[in-house]
Amino acid sequence: MPTELQSRPQPRDGRPARFGAGELAQAGAPAAALEGVSRSYRAPARGGLRLWPRQDARAVQALAGVSLTVAPGELVAVVGASGCGKSTLLELMCGLQRPDEGTVACLPAVLMPQRDLLLEWLGALDNAALGVRIAGASRAQARERAAALFAELGLDGFQRARPHELSGGMRQRVAFARTLLSGKPLLCLDEPFGALDAITRAQMQDWLAAVLARERRTVVLVTHDVEEAALLADRVLVLSPRPGRVLAEISVQTPRPRSRTAPAVLEARRRALAELGMGATA
Amino acid sequence: MNGAGARARASSLWAPLALVAALLAAWELYADFSSVQEDLLPAPHAVASALWHNGGLIWRNFAVTAEQVVLGLALALAGGFALAVAIHLFPLLRRAVYPLAVGSQAVPIPVVGVLLVFWWGFGIFPKLVVIALICFFPVVVATVDGLASVDPEQPKLMRTLDASRWQTFRFAELPAALPAALSGARIALAVGVIGAFIAETSTPTGEAYAGLGHEIMTDAGGFQTPRAYAATAVLFAFAIACFYALALAERALVPWHTRPRGETT
Numbered sequence: 001m002p003t004e005l006q007s008r009p010q011p012r013d014g015r016p017a018r019f020g021a022g023e024l025a026q027a028g029a030p031a032a033a034l035e036g037v038s039r040s041y042r043a044p045a046r047g048g049l050r051l052w053p054r055q056d057a058r059a060v061q062a063l064a065g066v067s068l069t070v071a072p073g074e075l076v077a078v079v080g081a082s083g084c085g086k087s088t089l090l091e092l093m094c095g096l097q098r099p100d101e102g103t104v105a106c107l108p109a110v111l112m113p114q115r116d117l118l119l120e121w122l123g124a125l126d127n128a129a130l131g132v133r134i135a136g137a138s139r140a141q142a143r144e145r146a147a148a149l150f151a152e153l154g155l156d157g158f159q160r161a162r163p164h165e166l167s168g169g170m171r172q173r174v175a176f177a178r179t180l181l182s183g184k185p186l187l188c189l190d191e192p193f194g195a196l197d198a199i200t201r202a203q204m205q206d207w208l209a210a211v212l213a214r215e216r217r218t219v220v221l222v223t224h225d226v227e228e229a230a231l232l233a234d235r236v237l238v239l240s241p242r243p244g245r246v247l248a249e250i251s252v253q254t255p256r257p258r259s260r261t262a263p264a265v266l267e268a269r270r271r272a273l274a275e276l277g278m279g280a281t282a
Numbered sequence: 283m284n285g286a287g288a289r290a291r292a293s294s295l296w297a298p299l300a301l302v303a304a305l306l307a308a309w310e311l312y313a314d315f316s317s318v319q320e321d322l323l324p325a326p327h328a329v330a331s332a333l334w335h336n337g338g339l340i341w342r343n344f345a346v347t348a349e350q351v352v353l354g355l356a357l358a359l360a361g362g363f364a365l366a367v368a369i370h371l372f373p374l375l376r377r378a379v380y381p382l383a384v385g386s387q388a389v390p391i392p393v394v395g396v397l398l399v400f401w402w403g404f405g406i407f408p409k410l411v412v413i414a415l416i417c418f419f420p421v422v423v424a425t426v427d428g429l430a431s432v433d434p435e436q437p438k439l440m441r442t443l444d445a446s447r448w449q450t451f452r453f454a455e456l457p458a459a460l461p462a463a464l465s466g467a468r469i470a471l472a473v474g475v476i477g478a479f480i481a482e483t484s485t486p487t488g489e490a491y492a493g494l495g496h497e498i499m500t501d502a503g504g505f506q507t508p509r510a511y512a513a514t515a516v517l518f519a520f521a522i523a524c525f526y527a528l529a530l531a532e533r534a535l536v537p538w539h540t541r542p543r544g545e546t547t
């Protein structure tokens with residue numbers, strides 16, 4: 001039984017404390033602990049003027065009894081078919097939803113959504129620094145903090161570029177910089193490279209591995225790309241189709257930097273695909 | 283501005299000028315050679331002559347009307363924008379206020395014109411209220427839609443960055459809504475000049491120079507048709523000038539939205 005952690009304070013009643021990467025190790029407690037979490041939601045009823053409550057809104061169960069513990073500094077990948085509740089899992093960890101059953105105890109978490117959601121009217125530097133601005137820094141201070149990270153993330157020379165001037169891969173880098181700069185100890189990445197072409201995606205996976213090797217963070221990575229999970233993660237969690245439940249936990253024990261063709265990576269990929277019922281093709 | 287841009291600008295000016303010249307020529311020929319009387323439709327040369335000989339009168343009335351249009355539109359934009367923001371932030375208000383805002387567009391202004399004067403006197407303010415009543419609606423509709431056009435995931439991202447409701451509005455929703463709000467402002471502006479005309483002709487007035495709308499109505503009834511047309515031509519030009527002034531402001535306010543066409547993300 002893991003230690004009960006304080007659940008994430010809501011933004012409205014005071015800001016949660018900010019944790020630097022260095023403060024993680026000393027905690028000893030898990031960065032995230034989910035215990036038997038189930039979550040259903042009503043299929044959103046669309047339409048404007050509703051005169052009486054709709055009776056036909058269907059309840060959809062997204063997650064059924066999911067347990068997951070993430071150690072500080074660990075990278076856990078969650079794979080599963082589309083609609084298996086992966087995004088719901090991240091929203092629970094970020095405090096955007098409450099579980100129907102079970103408990104969620106996480107360090108403050110930041111979401112990197114599927115779409116980069118960069119603000120079109122801001123340059124790359126200001127987009128990356130959004131969280132710093134929100135935390136109360138002046139524009140100049142926020143830019144300074146973001147600028148320090150830009151060279152490291154391979155974004156040098158794009159500081160003033162507006163999102164529409166950036167390629168898909170570069171947009172994701174800026175979105176990741178925004179996620180890092182939030183200062184939260186837990187990064188929740190929701191299919192960060194899902195919309196990229198195969199070659200750019202492979203480049204971005206290597207890029208993320210290199211960045212995380214230098215800048216160790218606790219990461220939960222949701223993806224439908226089994227190879228991505230095997231390449232990047234310490235542990236791969238395989239979820240069943242809706243309602244999502246944990247089918248398997250696959251540990252990937254091989255030093256970094258990893259090669260796509262390293263035996264441990266290939267083995268993890270094969271096992272994850274087998275769990276998803278695609279064993280024959282691997 | 284490079285050479286190609288300057289050339290493009292020159293050619294974009296050429297087309298509307300040619301069209302205006304052609305229309306004026308056709309009007310001149312029709313007025314001169316058909317049986318229509320000058321009291322009904324004065325020829326362009328008669329209008330130009332009326333403008334020339336009554337320049338001082340028209341100018342002073344124009345100054346009155348222009349002030350009303352600019353201030354009335356400012357009132358409409360400020361009021362419409364504020365209402366849209368309130369509607370966006372408080373969904374209950376949307377249900378309560380939206381039907382009334384729609385209904386307000388059906389109120390014939392002369393019905394309330396006298397009442398407005400009773401409340402606020404013969405000065406400029408009742409006229410500004412009339413203009414604002416006529417113009418605010420497109421601003422509200424466009425701004426509300428613009429505020430709602432933000433990606434539904436955006437508020438979630440903002441919340442995990444610990445943004446307050448106000449910060450989400452200030453950093454994400456407000457800038458996202460600006461282009462739509464300005465489109466609403468453009469529609470408002472297009473009806474703003476006729477709004478001033480309605481304001482002047484539907485509220486009693488006690489001033490020496492009552493504005494172009496008042497003058498046009500007086501002239502049209504007093505067989506001064508060329509002068510009425512001259513004043514109308516001034517309103518016509520003023521509406522166009524206002525529209526392009528707003529287009530310039532738009533380029534400065536929302537540069538990310540007015541990037542060159544054909545450049546997509």
